[in-house]
Amino acid sequence: EVQVVESGGGLVRPGGSLRLSCAGSGFYFGNSWMGWVRRGPGKGLEYVANINGDGSETGYADSVRGRFTISRDNAQNSLFLQMNSLGVEDMAIYYCATAQSAAFDNWGQGVLVTVSS
């Protein structure tokens, strides 16, 4: 069974940093595109970033480019999202997902990021 499990969320002050992790199991992690999607309070789903299997290709939403970095460690079956210069607009539930056939096909339960002073 394919599973992705996020961790690393929490409370951070504006301007602070946080690193999210996502552990994958039940599939060939090193061969899979992966991504992060978020849903802020009262908002819809928003694409954040994605990365190909070997980490050589990445993509970012305009709203996070230059502040967030997506990366992966295939030896540990892990995906990461380093978030810097966080603002209240980044407060959201962050979901990790596998990507296949131009879609996000398996989603985690999500991790909450709260940005507040």
Add this chain to the structure above:
Amino acid sequence: DFVMTQSPLSLPVTPGEPASISCRSSQSLLHSSGYNYLSWYLQKPGQSPHLLIYLGSTRASGVPDRFSGSGSGTDFTLKISRVEAEDVGTYYCMQALHSPITFGQGTRLEIE
């Protein structure tokens, strides 16, 4: 700028009746492979989103056949042939052909 537009944004439906959601993109989503890079998702209250339809019209594993996706290029539709109470939630379309990936605003389906 690239835009994905869903309609309606709110959809009250009587159980057993059909429902339809439209998704329009400002540029074609037809890839050179012949597939449309358009997918549909449902996020039920309190749950993570899950995939319903990918490549415009292919149902994801485990998705009931009352859900169908159609369309090509810039106009797409998600249809539910007979709405059930468990279909309540917010539906999103997403395009993955043009960078960055973009979601529609979401359509909230509620049972009347």
